[in-house]
Amino acid sequence: MTQIRIPATYMRGGTSKGVFFRLDDLPEAARVPGPARDALLLRVIGSPDPYQKQIDGMGGATSSTSKTVILSKSERPGHDVDYLFGQVSIDTPFVDWSGNCGNLSAAVGPFAIASGLVDPERLPRDGIAEVRIWQANIGKTIVGHVPMRDGEVQETGDFALDGVTFPAAEVAVDFMDPADGEGAMFPTGSVVDELEVPGVGTLRATLIDAGIPTVFVEAEALGYIGTEKQETINGDPEALVRLEAIRTQGALRMGLITRPEEAAQRQHTPKVAFVAPPSDYVASSGKTVAADEIDLLVRAMSMGKLHHAMMGTAAVAIASAAAVPGTLVNLAAGGGERTSVCFGHPSGTLRVGAEASNSGCGWTALKATMSRSARVLMEGWVRVPKDSF
Structure with a gap:
């Protein structure tokens, strides 16, 4: 059985790493939610692995490095890109779609720009590009503030982030109305x-x-x-x-x-x-x-x-x-x-x-803001056996 290759980018976002895909680049069976998509991402990352090392995949055997992202151009008004995050289990055949990854959120804007998912007319040649992201897992808006230089994403810089060895360019991220549903922060109604x-x-x-x-x-x-x-x-x-x-x-x-x-x-x-x-x-x-x-x-x-x-x-x-x-x-x-x-x-x-x-x-969360950094580590194709999904 031959292997197939799928365009992908390996990126660091904050203190996490993950494999990023454009939705349209995935095999047709994996372009919709379901067993085929989960099986593909598990094989890409190298799970399930009873040794918990993910040697035969792109994962790094920690929750911070066993991650996948799927992006597509957004048809939602006021948004540039739809962002779907999959947390891949290391030792069980399971992809968790129940939440977001805040660290990799910082890499979504840079990847979206570099992949042509953001209207070029909205991008400054130099300065800060505002990328409007729809977080599909939780149904929330995130705004990434991505530095640009000479018409490209600026990745290098002197912003230091504890947990990341080398400095890089700062990416500010706004999480709009971050509470679930209509904004109630405390599901029980109590703060304690x-x-x-x-x-x-x-x-x-x-x-x-x-x-x-x-x-x-x-x-x-x-x-x-x-x-x-x-x-x-x-x-x-x-x-x-x-x-x-x-x-x-x-x-x-x-x-x-x-x-x-x-x-x-x-x-x-x-x-x-x-x-x-x-x-x-x-x-x-x-x-x-x-x-x-x-x-x-x-x-x-x-x-x-x-x-x-x-x-x-x-x-x-x-x-x-x-x-x-x-x-x-x-x-x-x-x-x-x-x-x-x-x-x-x-x-x-x-x-x-x-x-x-x-x-x-009750209390309502309006916005939360933090600064992270992001960088492309590798780009090209990932390969998986043709019968793995």
Whole structure:
């Protein structure tokens, strides 16, 4: 059986990497949602892999590098491109379409411009191009602010992002109305809930749907201090079981699943994260982060493992929760009203901003903003066996 080749681009966006496709470049059977599309993307990435290495594919054996993106020119008024994100499981035959990747969102604008999906008349020769993106997974608008130079996307620059080794050009990303549905951020109607978790106990939790559904709990309640590194959590099987139990109960309370067993088929959402007040720590790069440089500490789980930095969509959730007085995120940051927050994660720090309002019918997220960077790593074709989808 011969292999087929499919035009693709391997890109870094923020602290993630993924394989980007134009919808029209996919084989016909994979241009629509369904088993054929999932099977193709699994084979491209190299999943399912019982060795959890993804050696026979483009994946990097972490949740940050097991990602795919499909883009097409948008027919939706006021938008340039439709963006669909698929989080590919490493060891199971499963592609999760339930949420967005905030980090790769920063790469969507540059890819869309370079691929001819944005009207050339809207692009400045030099300056900032505004790319209007429809995030098809969650039905939300994202605006990417992409630097241009000499009529092309500018990728190099001096913007440093903790968790990324080399500097690059800054790409500001606005997540418009980031909460699900009509904008209600708190599915339970409360900024803090009592969450009963079998085998763990009753925990205070902030359950928020902004950027991505997220369950925030207090680090202290789990026996942590908030400065934990990847190996501390990921090397502790019992800790992973407890955190997954918290995620499952949070998903039930948020109405994302109806039975605990369904959590296994919804690995990408919700996220679970634990927060703590600021303290000094040493990041994974060896850099010292001082308590007075940050507002709070956050550690977040992604696909069952502690993330090496911070997922972009979780950063939106952090910013949105920090903007609402009384949430666990807000309280860890010192309380009060705020429109931005700088938090410490395993790789360093990140500043994000958000606007929220309370109309009397509950809190609404208006916009969240962060800066990332993006770069093309490789472009050409990916190859898969013809009978793999």
